[in-house]
Amino acid sequence: MPTKLKVELSKHVSAPLVTPSLIKHIWQGTRRHVRIPTNWQAVSVVVVGDAEMKGLNQRYRQQASVTDVLSFPYGHDGGEIVLCYSQAKRQAKLKQDSLRREVSWLLIHGLLHLLGYDHERTRDAQVMRPLEQKILAYV
Numbered sequence: 001m002p003t004k005l006k007v008e009l010s011k012h013v014s015a016p017l018v019t020p021s022l023i024k025h026i027w028q029g030t031r032r033h034v035r036i037p038t039n040w041q042a043v044s045v046v047v048v049g050d051a052e053m054k055g056l057n058q059r060y061r062q063q064a065s066v067t068d069v070l071s072f073p074y075g076h077d078g079g080e081i082v083l084c085y086s087q088a089k090r091q092a093k094l095k096q097d098s099l100r101r102e103v104s105w106l107l108i109h110g111l112l113h114l115l116g117y118d119h120e121r122t123r124d125a126q127v128m129r130p131l132e133q134k135i136l137a138y139v
Helices: 021-034 049-062 084-094 100-112 122-138
Strands: 006-011 042-050 067-073 078-084
Touching: 021 042, 021 100, 021 122, 042 049, 042 100, 049 067, 049 078, 049 084, 067 100, 078 084, 078 100, 078 122, 084 100, 100 122
Parallel strands: 006 042, 042 078
Antiparallel strands: 067 078
């Protein structure tokens, strides 16, 4: 199991809560609960605003709306997580939760997608959702 993860962070908008240390902490929490492929090496996190996320969601999912997080696997050795910071803010407010917790949950969610987890079918969601909660409790 890989112990180190190369983290690349690109912010297209101001997002002070999204830091390499937060991403690495989430990685450590994920490693406690999920078997990580040994060749996994890097994750890239891109933080965007509404317009950019809407464009990506339209291009890759054919949905003309803003979404909170998208994941793009790089084969078997990592991937890219695109997080919409303004959507995270709205969701945190709606849930009456902290922005840090919402951002952490979205990063966990995106990372699990990169690792092959899904929630489209009920059976898959019954695996993914509790796992997200376990990892979130760690971070």
